[in-house]
Structures are given as structure tokens and as C-alpha cells.
Amino acid sequence: MNMASVNITEADPVAVRPRAHVTAEEVSKVFTRPDTGESFHALGPVSFELRQGEFFSVVGPSGCGKSTLLDLVAGLSAPTDGRIHFEGNEVKGQVPEGVAVVFQEDASFPWLNVFDNAAFGARRNGLPEVEIKERVDHALAFMGLSDFAKSYPAQLSGGMRQRVCIARAMVLRPRLMLLDEPFGALDQQTRLLMGEELLKLWRATDSTVMLITHSIDEAVLLSDRIGTMSARPGHFIDILETGWRRDRGSETAMDPKYGALQSRIWGMLRNESLKALGVGA
Numbered sequence: 082m083n084m085a086s087v088n089i090t091e092a093d094p095v096a097v098r099p100r101a102h103v104t105a106e107e108v109s110k111v112f113t114r115p116d117t118g119e120s121f122h123a124l125g126p127v128s129f130e131l132r133q134g135e136f137f138s139v140v141g142p143s144g145c146g147k148s149t150l151l152d153l154v155a156g157l158s159a160p161t162d163g164r165i166h167f168e169g170n171e172v173k174g175q176v177p178e179g180v181a182v183v184f185q186e187d188a189s190f191p192w193l194n195v196f197d198n199a200a201f202g203a204r205r206n207g208l209p210e211v212e213i214k215e216r217v218d219h220a221l222a223f224m225g226l227s228d229f230a231k232s233y234p235a236q237l238s239g240g241m242r243q244r245v246c247i248a249r250a251m252v253l254r255p256r257l258m259l260l261d262e263p264f265g266a267l268d269q270q271t272r273l274l275m276g277e278e279l280l281k282l283w284r285a286t287d288s289t290v291m292l293i294t295h296s297i298d299e300a301v302l303l304s305d306r307i308g309t310m311s312a313r314p315g316h317f318i319d320i321l322e323t324g325w326r327r328d329r330g331s332e333t334a335m336d337p338k339y340g341a342l343q344s345r346i347w348g349m350l351r352n353e354s355l356k357a358l359g360v361g362a
């Protein structure tokens with residue numbers, strides 16, 4: 082199939098529509114280096130929206146500010162300029178109720194068993210123990226971990242430990258899930274399977290998902306929209322709609338549009354990565 086004939090819809094990165102779940106307006110982050118006191122412009126200004134219930138992935142060259150952006154949306158850090166809103170309320174200073182974050186590094190607590198790891202956030206939020214048990218049992222069953230409820234992280238594989246972290250987020254019944262390269266430390270097969278689990282979870286919960294990933298394949302397979310960022314200080318240079326059905330699976334890789342989306346994103350990412358490496362496109 083001729084790639085040029087494949088229709089890829091371009092989305093407007095700045096328009097704020099009524100069904101926006103998260104909006105970021107002209108957001109930037111400047112860090113002050115503690116050693117030298119120098120300012121370091123890490124991100125933006127960047128404007129975008131996350132639509133209610135969509136699966137949105139972010140790709141971009143190394144160091145462009147992807148994790149910084151996710152931290153800002155999560156309320157883990159405050160923007161230097163601009164504003165972020167979640168469900169109409171400005172995000173500042175703390176993770177809003179209804180938001181869960183999953184990081185790349187194994188964030189399971191080695192001294193807690195799988196059940197207690199999954200229950201951790203819900204207990205901290207003061208949910209009644211009966212409800213916690215019901216939610217944790219459901220999350221562990223969903224993640225295929227029911228038989229390991231009494232196991233400790235050291236007895237699990239890396240993929241299982243990451244499933245525990247996703248189960249912990251799931252127990253919070255988040256309306257927005259923010260995932261920072263959650264499968265980056267896993268082997269390719271486990272990574273693919275975890276992507277499928279994440280899609281199932283997204284469908285089952287109706288939550289909005291923002292996924293930071295280094296994998297173009299992962300972004301194209303999983304997402305409704307894919308935002309490609311420029312070299313640092315990052316902003317979105319392109320936001321694409323994949324047009325996949327909600328009940329998609331690995332068969333999307335066979336769709337002729339799959340290759341077109343991959344090549345388009347790689348073309349942009351290559352240029353930006355060369356800029357980031359300082360070698361020019």
C-alpha cells in the first residue's frame with residue numbers, strides 16, 4: 082500500500098474542547114541548578130489537552146521533558162509558567178483525588194506482600210478495609226496475581242512486580258492514569274503483553290490514560306492519539322489520531338495505517354533526536 086495514500090488525521094494541539102479532562106496552557110518548567118544557581122529550561126511552553134477517556138501517548142527525544150510534563154500533570158511538581166487543570170480544577174502542589182501515577186522503576190515495597198502492596202494507596206486514603214479487600218481482590222484477579230497475594234516482591238519477576246504497581250493504581254479507581262515508561266525495564270515479550278493488559282484495564286475502567294513511552298511501536302499499538310515532542314525544551318510538534326477502535330488488540334499491527342503512523346512519528350523523532358544530540362538533522 083502506498084503510504085502517501087493513508088489518511089492520517091492531524092489534531093489541533095492547542096484547542097481546548099468541552100470534553101477535555103486535562104488542559105495544559107502555555108506550561109513551562111525551568112529548574113534552577115543547585116550547584117551553579119543557573120536556570121535550566123526543561124520544558125515548554127507547551128499547550129495540549131487530554132480528552133475524557135482517551136488513551137494518549139507521548140513520545141519525544143531523550144531529555145526533552147516528557148517526565149517533567151507528566152510530573153506537572155500529576156501535581157508532583159509546579160509549573161514555572163502556565164496552568165494545568167484536571168476536571169476544571171487547577172493542579173498545584175499535590176496529586177489530585179482521582180489521579181494515579183505509575184513509574185518505570187519498580188515501586189513495589191519489598192517489605193509488604195502483594196496484597197498489602199496493592200492496598201497501600203487505598204489504605205493511605207483511609208478507605209474502609211472491607212472495600213479495600215474487595216478492590217484489591219478484583220485488581221489482583223484482573224492482573225493475574227490472585228495466586229500471589231501472599232508473595233513478596235522478591236519472589237516475583239520484574240513483569241509481575243510492575244503488575245503489582247499497576248494493581249495498586251487500579252485499586253484507587255483513578256479517573257486519570259499517568260504512566261511514565263512503565264514497561265521500560267521489561268523484556269520485549271513481557272512488554273507487549275503488559276501493553277495488552279493496560280488496554281484491557283483502560284477499557285474496563287473508562288479512565289483517561291497518559292503514557293510516556295520510548296517505544297514508537299507501543300505508542301502506535303495502544304493509543305487513540307500520539308503526541309510527539311520536540312527536542313528540549315519540549316513542546317508538541319505533532320499530535321496524531323490513530324483512529325483505532327476502542328476494542329483494538331494486537332491486530333492493529335496488521336493495519337496498513339500502522340506502518341504509516343510509525344514512519345511519520347519516526348521521521349519527526351529522528352530529526353528532534355539529532356537536534357537533542359547536537360548533531361543536526
Ligand SMILES: Nc1ncnc2c1ncn2[C@@H]1O[C@H](COP(=O)(O)OP(=O)(O)OP(=O)(O)O)[C@@H](O)[C@H]1O
Pocket residue numbers: 112113114121123141142143144145146147148149150313
Ligand atoms: N529536578 C531537576 N533539576 C534539574 N534539572 C532537571 C530536573 N529534572 C529533570 N531535569 C532536566 O530536565 C530535562 C528534561 O528531563 P526529563 O526527565 O523530563 O526528560 P525526558 O524527556 O523524560 O527524558 P528521558 O526520555 O531521557 O527519560 C533533562 O535535561 C533533565 O536533566
